[in-house]
Amino acid sequence: GAVVSQHPSRVICKSGTSVKIECRSLDFQATTMFWYRQFPKKSLMLMATSNEGSKATYEQGVEKDKFLINHASLTLSTLTVTSAHPEDSSFYICSATLLAGTDTQYFGPGTRLTVL
């Protein structure tokens, strides 16, 4: 149980384009989903907390207009990187917590974004 999927697993795009990443909880309902990014050999950096039906809460220093998060249902959250630049190239990982569970976060497999 507690399986989280992400799509796509890998994406290469040109600078200036937008990229949408989907995060789905496959076998449970998730009130809260989190979006992280991770640079090579660095630790996880929380970007935002996403609650179903409400606006995402962004961490300090994360541009909300650049990283658009939508959490339309209890099983789906999307992250859109708008006007991507090479410095946005990173490993983006989502996680989810169970609807009536603990704070345990279950991670998706991640999306590796490369912006040319």
Place this chain on the structure above:
Amino acid sequence: QKEVEQNSGPLSVPEGAIASLNCTYSDRGSQSFFWYRQYSGKSPELIMFIYSNGDKEDGRFTAQLNKASQYVSLLIRDSQPSDSATYLCAVSRSGGYRKVTFGTGTKLQVIP
């Protein structure tokens, strides 16, 4: 002071030995504690969680929590080369917000 501190390592242990990974945290209000394993290029996977002081065992893994000392550890018995990964300690205050703070991780190398 970082909220969650871990020694970055690498921690090298021979195959079959016990690996001991340590983590300290600064927020005394922390209630939930997690250990994740992350292989290079992959996302973290949950190993176990612990809420109460003492030991919690799951197979070859034992989590130990001491809230008075603000210390949590993970023991891996009979270490295998496949255990070589980065181990992330994570701490949460629990409650509605559900935000978890991660340490930077300890890299474990199990030498065959």
